[in-house]
Structures are given as C-alpha cells and as structure tokens.
Amino acid sequence: MRRRDFLKASSVTAGVTLLDGCTSPEEQFIVQRVRQTPELPGQSAWRLGVCRQCSAGCGIQVRVVDGNAKKIEGNEAHPVNRGGVCAMGHSLLQELYNPDRLLQAQRRVGDRATGTFEALAWDDAIAQVVAAIGAVPASRIAIVASDRSGLNGALWRRFAAALGAPAPAFLEAPELEVERRAAQIALGTTDVPYYDISRSDAVLSIGAPILDRWRSPVHYTRAFADMRRARPTIRGRLIQAEARMSLTAANADEWLPIRPGTEGMLARAIAGILLSSGGVAPDAARRYRVLFPADAPTAAEAAAACDVPEARIVRIAEELASASNPVVIGGGSAAAHTNGLYNVTAALGLNVLLGNLGQEGGVFAPVSLGLTRAIEPTNASSTPMADLAARLRGEAGEPVDLLLVADADPVHALPGGWGVRDALAGVGMVIALGSFRDDTVLHADIVLPLATELERFDAHEPPASVGVAAFSIVEPVVEPLGEGRHPADVLLAVARALPEPVASRFPWADYEALVRARINEDLARMPGSAGATATAYVSAAVERGGVFGDAAPAAAPSGPSGPAPQPANALSDGEPTEYAFSLLPFESVKTGEGRGANRPWLQEHPDALSTVMWNCWLEISPVDARELGIEDGDRLRIESPTGAVEAHAVIDPAVRPGVVSMPLGHGYMDNGRYAQGRGVNVLALIGSTPVDGTSAPAWASTRVCITRLAEGELVRFGRRYEGGEPEVLPVGWAPHDTSREARTREASV
Amino acid sequence: MTRWGMAIDTDRCTGCGACAVACHAENNIQTVGEEEAGKGRAMHWMRIERYYEGVFPDIKVRFQPVLCQHCAHAPCEPVCPVYATYRTPEGLNAMVYSRCIGTRYCANNCPYTARYFNWFSPEFPAPLERQLNPDVSVRPAGVMEKCTFCVQRIQDVQDVAQTEDRPVRDGEIKTACSQSCPAQAITFGDLDDPASLVAQLGRTERATHLLEDLSTEPSVTYLRGGR
Amino acid sequence: MAGPAASVHEEALLRPLSSFRPKLFVGSLLTGLLVGVLFYSWGYQIVNDIGVAGINRPVFWGFYIVNFVFWIGISHAGTLISAILRVTQAEWRRPVTRCAEAITTFALLIGGLFPLIHLGRPGVFWYMMPIPTERGLWPNFRSPLMWDVLAITTYLTGSVLYLLLPMIPDFAIIRDKAMREHPKSLRTLFFRVAAIGWRGTPQQWFSLEAGIRTMAVVIIPVAISVHTIVSWDFAMAIQPMWHSTIFGPYFVVGAIYSGVAVLMVAMYLLRKGLGIGEYLNDKVFNNLGLMFLAFALLWGYFTFAEHLTVWYGNEHAERAVFDARISGEFAPLFWTMIVVNVLIPLAILPFPKGRKPLGTAIVGLGVLVGMWIERYLIVVGTLSFPRLDFNAGSYTPSWVEIGILVGSVGLFGFLYFGFLQLAPIVSLWEVREGEHIKNRQAPAQQHALHPASEEA
Numbered sequence A: 001m002r003r004r005d006f007l008k009a010s011s012v013t014a015g016v017t018l019l020d021g022c023t024s025p026e027e028q029f030i031v032q033r034v035r036q037t038p039e040l041p042g043q044s045a046w047r048l049g050v051c052r053q054c055s056a057g058c059g060i061q062v063r064v065v066d067g068n069a070k071k072i073e074g075n076e077a078h079p080v081n082r083g084g085v086c087a088m089g090h091s092l093l094q095e096l097y098n099p100d101r102l103l104q105a106q107r108r109v110g111d112r113a114t115g116t117f118e119a120l121a122w123d124d125a126i127a128q129v130v131a132a133i134g135a136v137p138a139s140r141i142a143i144v145a146s147d148r149s150g151l152n153g154a155l156w157r158r159f160a161a162a163l164g165a166p167a168p169a170f171l172e173a174p175e176l177e178v179e180r181r182a183a184q185i186a187l188g189t190t191d192v193p194y195y196d197i198s199r200s201d202a203v204l205s206i207g208a209p210i211l212d213r214w215r216s217p218v219h220y221t222r223a224f225a226d227m228r229r230a231r232p233t234i235r236g237r238l239i240q241a242e243a244r245m246s247l248t249a250a251n252a253d254e255w256l257p258i259r260p261g262t263e264g265m266l267a268r269a270i271a272g273i274l275l276s277s278g279g280v281a282p283d284a285a286r287r288y289r290v291l292f293p294a295d296a297p298t299a300a301e302a303a304a305a306c307d308v309p310e311a312r313i314v315r316i317a318e319e320l321a322s323a324s325n326p327v328v329i330g331g332g333s334a335a336a337h338t339n340g341l342y343n344v345t346a347a348l349g350l351n352v353l354l355g356n357l358g359q360e361g362g363v364f365a366p367v368s369l370g371l372t373r374a375i376e377p378t379n380a381s382s383t384p385m386a387d388l389a390a391r392l393r394g395e396a397g398e399p400v401d402l403l404l405v406a407d408a409d410p411v412h413a414l415p416g417g418w419g420v421r422d423a424l425a426g427v428g429m430v431i432a433l434g435s436f437r438d439d440t441v442l443h444a445d446i447v448l449p450l451a452t453e454l455e456r457f458d459a460h461e462p463p464a465s466v467g468v469a470a471f472s473i474v475e476p477v478v479e480p481l482g483e484g485r486h487p488a489d490v491l492l493a494v495a496r497a498l499p500e501p502v503a504s505r506f507p508w509a510d511y512e513a514l515v516r517a518r519i520n521e522d523l524a525r526m527p528g529s530a531g532a533t534a535t536a537y538v539s540a541a542v543e544r545g546g547v548f549g550d551a552a553p554a555a556a557p558s559g560p561s562g563p564a565p566q567p568a569n570a571l572s573d574g575e576p577t578e579y580a581f582s583l584l585p586f587e588s589v590k591t592g593e594g595r596g597a598n599r600p601w602l603q604e605h606p607d608a609l610s611t612v613m614w615n616c617w618l619e620i621s622p623v624d625a626r627e628l629g630i631e632d633g634d635r636l637r638i639e640s641p642t643g644a645v646e647a648h649a650v651i652d653p654a655v656r657p658g659v660v661s662m663p664l665g666h667g668y669m670d671n672g673r674y675a676q677g678r679g680v681n682v683l684a685l686i687g688s689t690p691v692d693g694t695s696a697p698a699w700a701s702t703r704v705c706i707t708r709l710a711e712g713e714l715v716r717f718g719r720r721y722e723g724g725e726p727e728v729l730p731v732g733w734a735p736h737d738t739s740r741e742a743r744t745r746e747a748s749v
Numbered sequence B: 001m002t003r004w005g006m007a008i009d010t011d012r013c014t015g016c017g018a019c020a021v022a023c024h025a026e027n028n029i030q031t032v033g034e035e036e037a038g039k040g041r042a043m044h045w046m047r048i049e050r051y052y053e054g055v056f057p058d059i060k061v062r063f064q065p066v067l068c069q070h071c072a073h074a075p076c077e078p079v080c081p082v083y084a085t086y087r088t089p090e091g092l093n094a095m096v097y098s099r100c101i102g103t104r105y106c107a108n109n110c111p112y113t114a115r116y117f118n119w120f121s122p123e124f125p126a127p128l129e130r131q132l133n134p135d136v137s138v139r140p141a142g143v144m145e146k147c148t149f150c151v152q153r154i155q156d157v158q159d160v161a162q163t164e165d166r167p168v169r170d171g172e173i174k175t176a177c178s179q180s181c182p183a184q185a186i187t188f189g190d191l192d193d194p195a196s197l198v199a200q201l202g203r204t205e206r207a208t209h210l211l212e213d214l215s216t217e218p219s220v221t222y223l224r225g226g227r
Numbered sequence C: 001m002a003g004p005a006a007s008v009h010e011e012a013l014l015r016p017l018s019s020f021r022p023k024l025f026v027g028s029l030l031t032g033l034l035v036g037v038l039f040y041s042w043g044y045q046i047v048n049d050i051g052v053a054g055i056n057r058p059v060f061w062g063f064y065i066v067n068f069v070f071w072i073g074i075s076h077a078g079t080l081i082s083a084i085l086r087v088t089q090a091e092w093r094r095p096v097t098r099c100a101e102a103i104t105t106f107a108l109l110i111g112g113l114f115p116l117i118h119l120g121r122p123g124v125f126w127y128m129m130p131i132p133t134e135r136g137l138w139p140n141f142r143s144p145l146m147w148d149v150l151a152i153t154t155y156l157t158g159s160v161l162y163l164l165l166p167m168i169p170d171f172a173i174i175r176d177k178a179m180r181e182h183p184k185s186l187r188t189l190f191f192r193v194a195a196i197g198w199r200g201t202p203q204q205w206f207s208l209e210a211g212i213r214t215m216a217v218v219i220i221p222v223a224i225s226v227h228t229i230v231s232w233d234f235a236m237a238i239q240p241m242w243h244s245t246i247f248g249p250y251f252v253v254g255a256i257y258s259g260v261a262v263l264m265v266a267m268y269l270l271r272k273g274l275g276i277g278e279y280l281n282d283k284v285f286n287n288l289g290l291m292f293l294a295f296a297l298l299w300g301y302f303t304f305a306e307h308l309t310v311w312y313g314n315e316h317a318e319r320a321v322f323d324a325r326i327s328g329e330f331a332p333l334f335w336t337m338i339v340v341n342v343l344i345p346l347a348i349l350p351f352p353k354g355r356k357p358l359g360t361a362i363v364g365l366g367v368l369v370g371m372w373i374e375r376y377l378i379v380v381g382t383l384s385f386p387r388l389d390f391n392a393g394s395y396t397p398s399w400v401e402i403g404i405l406v407g408s409v410g411l412f413g414f415l416y417f418g419f420l421q422l423a424p425i426v427s428l429w430e431v432r433e434g435e436h437i438k439n440r441q442a443p444a445q446q447h448a449l450h451p452a453s454e455e456a
C-alpha cells in the first residue's frame, strides 16, 4: 500500500471518498491508521520529494516523524543536486508550516487590495471559478502561470487553447527569454544550454551569477566545487565578468568588475584575440563567422569601453585558448541591458570558437524527455509577459475581464513601469491560485489555496537542464494541512467542470493520472524502461525520486543558427546627468525573488555579503558614499524615472563606483507576519524599456539618483565596513593564499 | 578511541549559507526577530564570516563558515561553574542545557565567539512547531547553546551500528550542515581513525586551524583555497 | 556608667538613634524609593527573562558585572582600611573605622546581589552551591566564578564579624542609657539583645580585643584575595586585554582606591549631616587624603603599565581593544577616567588645602565615577572586540540595567541610613579609649575606663 493512496483518502478529502461508498467509515479508519503510520510513533522515516522553491527542481528527502515533516535533505541520487540543498530549499518547511498560510479557498469581501477575505468551500470556489470563466468572452481572459516548460506549462497552454483564450503568459526570471534566444542564435539549442563546468578547467562567466540564485543554484555550486577540487591535479578557475560583486563574483578566482552593459564588447574582443591567435580551428572560425561576420573590436577598444585593463582581456583570452576544457557562460545582468541579446550571444558565441560544443567541460544541448508533446495544443505559444501587461493596462490586444494567476505573483514580480498593480483595478475578476496573501492574492476576488510540494503528488522536469535526463516523480510526504492542491489539479478540476468542448480535452482525473498516462504512452522513449510495465516503471521511479538518465551529458548543440544582433550600446532609462547611478537589482540567497520573504529562517539569514537580516538595502561603494555624505545604515531615497523607494545604505568596498544594487523580494504589503511591510520592492524603480529584439524588460538599464534622508541603522550579523588601513588577518586565518599580499585586506565589514 | 572532527574546504565553499539554515532546521534554533537580531542576538550555530581583502577593483571576498571548533583544550569548559559545558570522551564540547544557569562566562571565553545565548524563550507560532526535531530539546531563556556537531545524529548512527554489531563506518555520520552543503565542502568523521577522510584531509598541506596560536586545539580543520 | 563621662559631642553621635531626624527620614525615603526601582527592575527582568537587559552577543557581560566589580571594589573601603590602620595602630583611625566597616558590609551585600541579577536562570543559582545530591553533581571548582563564591562568602562573613565585634560595647552603652530612660521600649529590647550581655568584665574585654586583633589581621589577606579573584574572572580568560598578570594587584589597588573614595564622600556627608566634625575632623581628612593620593599614584602607574605593554606588544586582537580605548569608540570614556582618576586627584590632593573635607569629597566623587568607568571599559571594551572581528559588537544598556544600577546606589544609601539609626557611626568606646590614651592613662587600666553593666 502506498502512502498517497492513504493521503488521497485522508481527512481533507474524506467527504469525497465517503461519497464513493466503497468502504464503511470504520474500515476506512482502520486502513488509514495502518497507512498513516508505517513507522512507529516517534520513529522517523525518510521520504523522497522534489523541491519546487525555485525552478531548479532539486530532489529531496524529508524526515517525517509522527506525520510531521522535520527536515529536508538532498536526494543523493538526483542529478540536479546530488544530495545538496540550498537555504531556500530548507525553508520549504516554513512554507508548509507557515502560520500565515491560507489553507482554505477565499472570497473577497472588502475592497480590492485590502485583503479582506472570507472562507469559501472548495467546491463552491471551483463552481464560482467555472461560472466566472463562462461569464466573460474567452478573448477577454488572461492567464498567468509560473512554469513555462514541462507538463504544467503545456497544460495551461492547452487550457487557454481549449477556452479559446489568448495564450498564457509565464512568470519566470525576465532575462531568461534573452538567455534562451541567445542560446538559439549562438548555439542552436532550443533552450538555455547546460554548462559542464565541473569538468572544465577555465570558466568565464559573463554576467551569469551561477552560484547565486541562477538557473540551478545547487547543481552549479556543486559543479563549481568539483571543478576546483574533484580532480587531483586540475584546479579549474572561474573568471566572473559582472558589474556587481555577486556571490559568484565573490567566489571567482578573478573578478572583472566590468562597466555594466559592455559585456558583449568584452566577449567580442576576446573572440578577436582568439581569432587572430591562429589557435582556432578553421571550422570553428567559419561557424563563428555565421554569428559575427564583422571584425571584432580590438582589446584596446574593449578595454576602454568595459573599463577592464587591456592586458587582462588579452590574458583571459589566452587562458581560455590554452585551457583544455574552457567554457563561457552568459546571462544574468548581461542579458538585462537593452543590448542584452547581443551581450549574451557574443558570450555564448565564444564557445563556438573554443570548439567545446558537446565536448567534456563545454556546453551541451538541454535534455528533455519530451513528455509534453502529446498535450501541447496545436498552437503551442505563450504570451510575452510584456504583452500581457499591456493588455491589463488596456493599451494593446484584448482588454482583460478575467485574470487567472496560478502560483505566481506578477504584481510583485513585474517592473513597476509596467503598471500591473494599478491596472488590476480595472480587471473585473481576478482569480489567484496561491497560499499567501502576496501582492497578487491581495488583489484577487477568489483565492484557491495550493498544496506545497510536500503535500501532493508531483512530477517535475527541471527547465534548466543539467545535461542528463531528470524527471522527478514523487508522492506526498505528509498529509495536507489544508485544502490546497497542486496547481495542475486545480486546473483539471476547473477544466473538467467547464462545458464542452473544454471538459473532454482534459480526460485526466488529476495530475497523477496525467503523468501516468503520459509515461504509459511514451514508455518506450523513457530511459531504462526496457521490459518494464508503466506501473512498475513509475513505482521504481518513485522509489528513487524520479527518472534519471545516468550517463554524462552527451547532446551536442548544433551550432550557430543565424547572425547575432548588431552590436549596440546599452541604453539607459534615465540620463546619467540626472540619475547618477546604474541600478542592478539582484536575487539574494535570502529572499530570492520574494519566495523567502515569509520565512523566519531566511529573513534572519544574513545575506552573504552585506550580512543584512530582516530588511532590504542598497549597496553603494565607499567612494560614492563619501561623495554623497552617506554613512553606513543611512536612510536613502532612491529615485528612477519610473518610481522612488526608500532603503538603507550598505557601504560595501566591493561595489563598482557608479553602480548600486538592491535585492529583490522585499516590500510586501502583506504576505504574512514575517514579510509584511519589510523593506521595499526594488522593481518599483524599473521601467518598461525592453531588451532589444525581445519582450523581456531591460531591468539592468535603470538609472537612479540617490538622496540621503536621515541617519539610520540596518540589522546586520557581521561587522560593517568602517574603512581604514589594511590590517593583518587574525592568526590561523585560512586565506586562499598565504602570501603577504593576500594576508592583508582593506578592512573587515 | 573516537574523536569527532570536521574539515571545511574553503576552496569549495561558496558562502551560500545552506549549512546555516540546515543547522537551524536540525537543531531547533530559534529565530529572534528583527529587533532582537538588531541587538546582536541572532543565533547561527553555523555562520558564514565574510572578509574583504584588497581595494576595489582588486578586491577579494573570503568566506569562512565558523561553528564551535570543539576544541580539545576548550577555554569555554573550565570557566563554567556548574559543569554545564564539558568535553565528552568522544571529543565533543557538549552542553547540558538543564544544568546551565546562564552566567555566559563560557561565551566570553570562547575565542571563536561560537556560543549563543537564549535571551528569551523561543516562540514557534503554530503550526511552525510541527517542524521541531524531536531528538533535540528546545532551549528556554537563560541557557547557553552552540553547535553540538549534531550529537543526536552521531548517536543515531552509533545505535544502528551497535544493533548491527559493527563499528561506525567512515562517512556514515553526516552533520546537518555537511549533508546539505551544495558544494560538499564539509567533511565529518573520526580524527582518531587515520584512514578516515577527515583525518586524511587534516594531514594535507592545505590544512590550517582557526586562531591556531591560542593552543585551543580545534577539531575543525580548514582547508586553504588556491592552487 | 563607669569611667569618664562621655564628651559633650557624643550626644551628636547618639541623637540619630533616639529621636526623629527629618534629614535621615527624607534620606531614607528617597533612597527607599530607589530601592523600589531596584526591585521593580529586577522583578521585571525575572518575569520577562534576562533579554530585557541590553547585553547581547558578543557583549555577554554588561552593567551587572561592571556593578559587581564596582561594589566589591567599594567594599574594600572599610574593612581593609580600618584593618590596616588598626594593625599599624594609627591613632587617628578611631572615628573612621565604624563608618568604613559599614560601607564594606553593605557594599558587599549589594555586590553579591549582582551575580544573581546577572544569571540567565537565577532560579537555579544554587547549582553553584556545593550541595550533596544523589546525582553526585558538584560545582566546578576550576571556574573562577566558584572562587568568587568562596572568596565573597568568606569576606562577607569576616566583614560582618569585624563590623559587629567592636559594636558590642557601644550597644551596651546605648542599652544602659536606654534602660534608664525607657526601660520597657522595643528599642531597649533591641539593644539588650544586640549587646549580648556585655558587662565589660576584664575577661570580656580580653576576648573582644583578641577577636578584633585577629580579625584585623585575617581580613587583610581575605580582602586582597577577594579582589584578586574578582580580577581573575577576567585574567583567567583568554580575551584580549583581560589575559594579564597585572590584573590581580591592579584590581586590588583599584578596589582600595574606590573604597577610599567612597569613604571620603561618606565622611564628608556624615560630617555635614550629623554635625560630627569634632570626630571626623580635618586631621582625619588630611591623613586619609594622603592615603588617597598614594592610591591615585599607584592606580595611575598600574594603568600606565598595563596600557604600555599592550601597545608595545602590538598584538592584533589586543590592539583592537586598546585602540578603541585610546582613540576609538571608548575614547571619551577612557579619557574621562584618566581625568577624574589621575589628573584631578593629582591637582588637588598633594596640597594640604586640597585635603580638606570638601576637596577630598570632590575628588572622591570623581574617582567613584572613574572607577566605575574603568570596570565598564574592562568588561564592555574587551567583549566588543572578539578575535574574529567579523563578530564585533556594541552594547547599550536597557532601562532595566540603568534602573538596577541606580537602585543599587539607593539600596546602599538606604542601608546606610538605617544603620545610622541603629548604631553610633563613630565608635564610642574606641574614641573614649583614644582620649584616655591621649591623657596618658595606663593601658593596663583600660578596661576600667570602659562602660560596665549597671544592669547586674
């Protein structure tokens, strides 16, 4: 007997099961007791799960004692994380047991955005959603969901198509669209490629914060560590070209604090050096010319533009050229300038020159099991988020009468310049699938709670490929706390209650049935399926945490698919004369894009560099701070052409003068006691300028001006920067280098 | 004999902080809230110290995870008037919470500032308390605490080994921090077993100890980065 | 009453004991209010947990330990000074001993409260008592805190004895007077009990003097050991600028210095308030002022020596603490301390004019502030700068800690005012004895000069 059989029949859904009438309540009770406690009271069991706290989708195992989840650890068999878990992943327990979680469906009773709700029976809620969908023309429906890839994305596209509504928009890291498009152009891959850094000996990352909260934080952290230390004689090096001192830059062997927006220039200059060195294979050079027919800028030109010494550019090019397994990564803030597509294409194009496509330690095409194919609608498109925002504002496309948001918080996560928050006032009906009173749920008319990934059957294929097949399939780990369900289950419940022709296009009772059906149909194409029945295959997968291809990455990208965009200078939103600083928002390991904000563990977790707890902050260089008369902790007003916010200063000696940074994920109106009113949302400053050639917002192009308001204080765990002379490190300190130079530092913070 | 020890590879560690949160989850460490944290009362048995070296643009950041070093000559031990902190035969610096009267002398005398004090009793608004680890007591106000090397996990494995009538295998015990570490930077094991991984790492030329000149003889080895 | 008649001035000494004194009443009332503040603050802390104080990590010790060291230091006023003067047979000591010994006892009682106030779990303070239990758990005698417990209980016992012994004949004098005036009153009963049957027999005098002589000799090493051990709370730790061999003598000198300071202030107030300038006369102030000067010089020298070695040694962690004192966040406090503890005393005390009651009292008040700052700098200054300087921190006391500090001063005053109403603040018999010695009476006949019971 399997746990989920019980859980399905457990208290929350007991009413439904009783209606089935198959067994007497007494019998059920006995069966439940037996299934609920496969272990003795007080004994612990480890159950496999999948972490969905970010899109990486790490495999986890959860310690369960007396039906309560106690601890999350990594599933060592899972190729995404191989046993590791990040800080955010641990905090999933505080989502599960969050005191401010919504456990029941809600209906708005007060004004919009005040968050006055009353509880609603689940079936009534579904009925009201069905009625609301029926009450508006399909063309006036808008759908926002969170997973573009995988079965969930396909289901939402299918749902929109069945309704005849415009395609759904997906809320994801905004620069992902740029990274994806650049990979298509430069490498011919359908999605962001896999960077095999663990087997590389020289990694150049242009803008991509691979060790921060990027595409697969645990995977790339492990790969980075292995690159340095897993091989007895080879210690790979990471060179990070990024305007901000990110966690990745902090760990890099070499940091190039490049002028923001000039990343493409750096990559092109390196290409020029490689090409003229004569070390590039003719075939690689030919393929590169498809991308960039024009001559590359010289190192001197790039040095001037990028503010990086020419000699260093030359040396890095030489280092890549002489490395056995070099790899170049592009993305992050480099992708989020108006010329971001050019920047990332130029970065990824270097791999073509280095001839590492499909090579050990190089770049690989993403791997997918392709399970979505059979359920994709004929026109499998999605609406760019920018277009959806325009629809909401009533500026383009069909106006929106009904907005359905699934497991996403567009009000909080989209640039202030897109005006989504204000536009929601004009939307007749907002339906949100969510478990916290986040900024979108606060605007909702009907709220359908979601189960955490620990309370539900889940199947997930990580959108960021790790080079080998990885498809997590897991059963519920604990009994659900409330009525929440998997977003796909909510979708299926609504779809099946809708009139034809919608209902019959969703023949699956629930998400699990869908997954089983898909595996059954595609069994022959599933790795390691020879000779197995679909049921046995799924059972075996559940035992392990999913379906994993165990081979090393193999799929070679096909190579450049067309010319890269023309080089262009990064344009800024705001004139430098008026707005002196370039603003780089970033995801801290604390709050991520906002997911961590309602968890005490993460709020009290010191940010890696600033060590700030329980608040957001603005990082500014000591040089700029001195000029503006700013002291550490001072309250500042930060103003962009789009908006203004107030935050406290962190004077950080590793900040590039002229650049300031603020973490995402703060400034919630509510979102529970731990998040409410804490800090500000930096996205309020971001305008609507898109990255050229895409619809993605150019969030790195914003300029701001800063005024000191008052003295203030930030709660920090470590000592703050106090300037001063170099000091000798404490004796016994374990520096990376024992030379005298390395044992001095400017100051500790 | 057994002497538990740890090796932390600073060349692997990225300062991601996963270990610190893992420790909170495993050991029922309270969060104290913004106001208390602002008074310097946040509790992180495992903390990531961050130091800067150099001047922009040639500035480097160093991360160093610091936990109780389980010193063989622990300065925190003799000063405790009630034996609430003492050295176990297996080399752990242990805390007896029920014995501690809260003089905070031990914390003053820990050169690593590795000890944390419960200024108030913890609060776990329901249902957050459902997460609490039943193997670890929740400490009340007035009591000192710090990294235990996850002693409950050590005992768990020892119990299993005992029932199976075999010695504990190297690598079988994983502290919560080492288990989570995405970079696999933390190795735990028996320093008295020369074949254990942690003992081997301790013999490499990269091995150093924190504040070595104080002769506290820490059980935590740091592996230097670079070449 | 046998022996020579009491001098006219004795009336001034006995007046507070027998009649309502508005000054004393107001003083008791005001200090009583402060005692209320003390117990309200402490009660608030017990109910709401130790976190209501401002201490934190890394400054785990704050006001409470500062006050502890301060009051234990003050306690060196009496016993040590009076014992030294007794042992050296300094004749001018006679009017001073009683008021000094009272200071010792009350300061010790208050100082002894602070470790209790400081505990995170005061309810189980008795874990530090060597109480046999079936678990066989014993306190850890390797901990300097246990040495504190032993030293302070010994010192307190000794001091109380040393205060009480010489009070017996005085109680008898008062008893006799009271028996005559109000034989049935409660006060009379109290003094009858307090005089424990003193009749002034040669045997009693012999025993008493032997006892006082012994206590005077014994109490000196005890007192020295007490503050040495208090210093070892710090010196045994390996924290920067605590781990210092000079701390033992440095603390003892500092303790006596602050003890003389409080004595100067107390004598000034007693002289003013009770009009007993006849006893606490300029000679006493002048002589104590010289002693005060000696300790100012000694303390200044020790402070210099301590800081010089740290500066010269230039060790990273120690320099962090040192620099914060000399030029950093603690510099205002440090230099204030130097001014009030060294510069002002050296500007006033070397001159006979300065060693008048007002001058010495002003210096004393300054030194009290300075010595409190010294302890604050030692406790908080070091703890703010841990060796791993990522963890550096700071400290702001809360209202609870301030309330308890102020309240402890109030409690001291309250106890002292109470004492003034129970016993003559100048030892009657010792002064009489002194006068007779001055009048060349044969020492062998001493006992005849002293009060004997008229009760028998």
Ligand SMILES: Nc1nc2c(c(=O)[nH]1)N[C@H]1C(S)=C(S)[C@@H](COP(=O)(O)OP(=O)(O)OC[C@H]3O[C@@H](n4cnc5c(=O)[nH]c(N)nc54)[C@H](O)[C@@H]3O)O[C@H]1N2
Residues within 6 Å of the ligand: B096, C135, C137
């Ligand atoms: N077979 C059986 N099992 C039972 C019960 C029963 O009646 N029969 N009763 C149950 C009940 S009600 C209870 S309460 C439990 C009790 O079960 P336990 O909690 O195991 O209690 P004890 O065995 O009394 O004590 C535990 C250990 O603590 C040690 N000890 C004593 N004092 C101290 C101290 O100050 N510090 C430390 N660290 N250790 C100390 C003792 O030496 C002993 O080794 O057992 C339960 N289990």
Ligand code: SF4
Residues within 6 Å of the ligand: A051, A052, A053, A054, A055, A056, A057, A058, A081, A084, A085, A086, A087, A088, A089, A090, A216, A217, A218
């Ligand atoms: S990286 Fe993402 S999926 Fe993996 S543990 Fe962290 S939050 Fe979870």
Ligand code: SF4
Residues within 6 Å of the ligand: B012, B013, B014, B015, B016, B017, B018, B019, B020, B048, B065, B180, B181, B182, B183, B184, B185, B186
């Ligand atoms: S989890 Fe590992 S990599 Fe992250 S901070 Fe801790 S030791 Fe370093």
Ligand code: SF4
Residues within 6 Å of the ligand: B067, B068, B069, B070, B071, B074, B075, B076, B077, B093, B109, B110, B111, B112, B113, B114, B115, B146, B216
């Ligand atoms: S690190 Fe500190 S707390 Fe841990 S054993 Fe050493 S002295 Fe004691």
Ligand code: SF4
Residues within 6 Å of the ligand: B079, B080, B081, B082, B083, B084, B085, B099, B100, B101, B102, B103, B104, B105, B106, B107, B143, B144
């Ligand atoms: S705080 Fe507790 S463990 Fe530390 S010395 Fe005091 S009684 Fe001992």
Ligand code: SF4
Residues within 6 Å of the ligand: B022, B023, B024, B026, B027, B045, B046, B067, B146, B147, B148, B149, B150, B175, B176, B177, B178
């Ligand atoms: S060993 Fe255990 S208690 Fe110590 S820091 Fe790691 S997780 Fe925390």
